[in-house]
Amino acid sequence: MSTTPLPVAQAAADAAPTLRLDIVAGLTAAAVVLPKAMAYATVAGLPVAVGLYTAFVPMVVYALLGSSRVLSVSSTTTLAILTGAELGAAVPSGEPAALLTATATLAAMVGLLLMLARLLRLGFVANFISSPVLTGFKSGIGLVIVLDQLPKLLGIKIEKAGFFPDLLSVIQHLPDAKPLTLAVAGATLVVLAGMERRWPHSPAPLVAIGGGIAASWYFGLQQLGVSTVGLIPQGFPALSWPDPTLIRQLAPGALGIALMSFTETIAVGRAFAHAEDPPVDANRELVATGAANLAGAFFGAMPAGGGASQTAVVRQAGGRSQKASLVTAAMALATMLVLAPLLGLLPNATLAMVVIVYSVGLIEPGEFRAIRAVRTMEFRWALAAMLGVLIFGTLQGIVVAIVISLLGLSSQVAQPAVYIIGRKRGADVLRPISPEHPDDETFEGLLILRPEGRLFFANAQIVVERIRALVAEHRPRVLALDLSRVPDIEYSALQELIDCERRARETGGSVWLVGLNPRVLEVVRNAGFDRELGPDRLLFNARNAIERYQQLSQPQ
Structure with missing residues (x-):
């Protein structure tokens, strides 16, 4: 006769299918998260290994501390482009060691700012950017990312000087596009679009990147003039140390990135919470995302936050708890330890197309139409936020978005009916x-x-x-x-x-x-x-x- 108490046995029986679902969801999410994390690292102007580090340490820390059951935390398109803008200003030379030091300092500052916000009980700040303004801001970010990746996709080089000058420069350099590089990007698009249409939320990025690596190895694409990722250090990430002398220079950017990390994390966590889930606690999220960024800073990670697409994959694959994120993080570690040499063969055009495909969703013309149908004034706010990003840059665009939101709030409060x-x-x-x-x-x-x-x-x-x-x-x-x-x-x-x-x-x-x-x-x-x-x-x-x-x- 079994001596196991009935409640314990029942709990174990209930936990078994939940664990299986979390394992499947974590493995499925890894197939989407890891290729995109590497792509986001390139958006920020960093080595692709930094993307793997960001999908490892911050994800583990959030899984242990966060209030959302399914939120998947690594980098996002918005955070990547903001990080890239800040690092580009802080390290204009692009020297690798200086970039990694600046990244560690920036991530640590973001983490400390988020934890300070928790001490000051500033969780309510997440509500200060209105939905129309956020729509405009993200659309601007999406356009910036797409334009930023076009030179890699075409195999050309331009001098960056701002969105509209860069757009003109890309148009002028179109005759210099390399056909083979463009063909690699086109093949990647066919794989991504075809798989997503036939099997929604399939590991299309993993298949596309695997195909790009195989084609690069088999056809010797690098020798044929196709740019590849290059050497990726194999093994566990080395310790990184922030540089206190960079604090003053990076402070404005860190504040904007911290705000956007928290805003995205709260928005995604609440969007994917089920009725039976515990409520997403804004102040606890400040602690969890702050600790995730602070810990990641010492292991080579870039600033991190909750990602919408990867969280959607976890939820739709049946994820029930943060065990799914722990499985995804384990796969990131396995990739660092075993698969790093293969990733060096990856064509940059393939990564660029992955970034474009998964960033173009930030541009939402339908949402603009919906806002305009409800209120013309808020439609103007959305347009102004988008133009703020395109004209003034991404970091300044955050300030524009916040100012527009506050002005909108002030105008409503100051003119009651x-x-x-x-x-x-x-x-x-x-x-x-x-x-x-x-x-x-x-x-x-x-x-x-x-x-x-x-x-x-x-x-x-x-x-x-x-x-x-x-x-x-x-x-x-x-x-x-x-x-x-x-x-x-x-x-x-x-x-x-x-x-x-x-x-x-x-x-x-x-x-x-x-x-x-x-x-x-x-x-x-x-x-x-x-x-x-x-x-x-x-x-x-x-x-x-x-x-x-x-x-x-x-x-x-």
Whole structure:
């Protein structure tokens, strides 16, 4: 007779299929993650081995600390291009040893900034970039990446000077394109597109890269003029040490990369969370991604964050926990120890095509159309964010994106709506007057106005001016201010309302305050405005205001 307790036996039985699913998901994800990680390293101007290191150490650390069950953490297209821009400015010579030192310093700074943000409880910052602005920013990044890879795909060289000059330079150098290099890139595209169309989420990048290596070896492509990756150091990554003298120079870029790493990680983690999963904790994610970047810095990794496409592969392959990421990391280690010599034969055109195919998805014309259909103003924000990246560069584009988001937020907060409230005929329904409801009734001599949003110094004068304009237009005997949709009122705004009431009284009118929530009522009482108004002009809701006005209007 078995002596294993029933609950333990049941737990073991339940764990077995889950473990099998995680192993399959981890192996499947490795087939997608590892080729792309190497490609992202080239985007950042780094050796392809750095991509493998980034798919190893940060992934393991996040798997142990993160709050998402399936989030896969390594590099991403956005982080790669941001890293490349920062390293290009910090090490313009491109000297390999200096690049690796700068990479270690940058990754360590990103990690420390993320952990500092956790200490300051700044997890809410992830919500500061609006979705339309993020759409524009990522589209700009996608265009930059595609253009950056075109010279490798065509077998040409250009002097980089910015997006639009680079685009012109590529066009001018098109006659110099090498047919064989272009053929290698075309063959890679056929493999990637064909497999993805026939078998979605298949290990197409692995097949394409394996085919590129085989063709390079069999046909001697390097001797025929096709550029290849070259020597990759075999073995476990050597220790890297950050250089404190670079901190001041790298600080602005590290701050932008940290923000984007956290934003992408939170967005992807929440997007792939199932209802039964524990919620993604923003502050815990700061610790996990911070520790992942900090640890990776000492083992040759570039800045890392949660990747959407690789997380999608894990989820769709049946991954249930971070064991899948541990399997993927183990495959990265095996590749470093065993397969590194073969990767040196990989044509750069193949890597460039992998990058382009998996980066072009950042450019979302359909999302722009959807934004424009909903709100033209936010469509302009998206365009401005995209142009900010193309004109000013990727790192400056982050600043442009944040500024646009904050300006958009400020414009909305600073200009709250003020509605005239009417009643639906034949029903006890109060709602804003609009052309869609032309039959709604109003009440002669009574004007009910409902401002919406917090009232504070930045919008108080605008709101009061709108109220005065509507009062001048309708000339009511009683102005009822329905404050039920005002969660808070600041001192400056209250003074504006007190002044509005005084002016109405001087011209023979009356102001009632309606529907005050507890916080607003407390402010009104602290200012003594409730005593000035009296209980007859402080009403529970707009219906009470209508009833009271009708009672006062009836002939005695």
